[in-house]
Each structure stands twice: as C-alpha cells, then as structure tokens.
Amino acid sequence: MGRPFVEWFEGRYNSCAGYSCKMCRCNLASSSELVSRQFHSKHGRAYLFNQAVNLQTGPREERMMTTGLHVVCDVYCSKCMWPVGWKYELAYEKSQKYKEGKVILERACVVDVSEDGEDGEGGETESDDY
Numbered sequence: 001m002g003r004p005f006v007e008w009f010e011g012r013y014n015s016c017a018g019y020s021c022k023m024c025r026c027n028l029a030s031s032s033e034l035v036s037r038q039f040h041s042k043h044g045r046a047y048l049f050n051q052a053v054n055l056q057t058g059p060r061e062e063r064m065m066t067t068g069l070h071v072v073c074d075v076y077c078s079k080c081m082w083p084v085g086w087k088y089e090l091a092y093e094k095s096q097k098y099k100e101g102k103v104i105l106e107r108a109c110v111v112d113v114s115e116d117g118e119d120g121e122g123g124e125t126e127s128d129d130y
C-alpha cells in the first residue's frame with residue numbers, strides 16, 4: 001500500500017548513480033541502497049537493494065529459492081509495468097531474515113545508470129577485477 005517513495009528519491013537522483021527501468025528509464029533504485037550484486041535469478045544476475053522506488057507489487061506468494069522458502073512479491077515498474085524483480089516479504093530460514101523487506105532487481109531488466117556514461121568518476125574500468 002503505497003508509501004510515497006517517489007518524492008524521497010527524485011530530489012537527489014541527479015547527483016548519484018542508480019538503476020532505472022530498462023523499458024521507460026524510470027528511476028528504480030539508488031546505488032547507495034545496493035546491498036549485494038551476488039544474487040542470481042532465472043534470467044541471470046540480480047542485485048539486492050535495501051529499498052527501491054516507483055514499483056508496483058504483485059500478490060504475495062511462497063516461493064522456493066536456492067536459499068530456502070520465502071514469501072515474495074513480484075515487482076513491476078510503476079510507470080510501464082515491466083517486471084523488474086521481486087521483493088522479499090518473509091524469509092523462513094533464520095540466516096535469510098536480513099532479506100526481509102529488501103528488493104531484488106534483475107540485471108537484465110534494469111539499466112545501470114552509473115555505467116551509462118553520465119558521470120565519469122571512478123570505476124568505469126574493471127579489467128583487473130578477478
């Protein structure tokens with residue numbers, strides 16, 4: 001039930017990198033909210049965020065993940081309804097509780113604004129990253 005995340009995010013978006021909907025470029029998450037890039041989904045790499053914005057959530061459902069049973073909602077871009085990932089509502093495994101309330105955005109469904117050439121400061125080359 002919509003908390004007004006939109007206002008919170010838009011004001012500071014210009015000054016920080018983040019992730020946008022691949023279809024309509026709507027802002028979805030700030031890179032300062034990024035928790036982990038180590039997630040995987042059916043479609044490939046996925047990112048975990050503390051918080052994301054401009055999302056519509058689908059119905060809650062139980063889903064068996066590689067890390068155990070979770071209650072999740074699929075999340076969609078609130079502008080164009082493109083499916084961009086899912087949100088963890090509940091984790092049954094104690095070790096997975098930290099994910100509750102956090103949001104996964106699938107790499108294949110979003111655009112990394114920081115890699116889009118907007119600001120050139122730091123980190124654009126990763127050639128010696130093992």
Ligand SMILES: [Zn+2]
Binds near residue numbers: 025026080
């Ligand atoms: Zn969109």
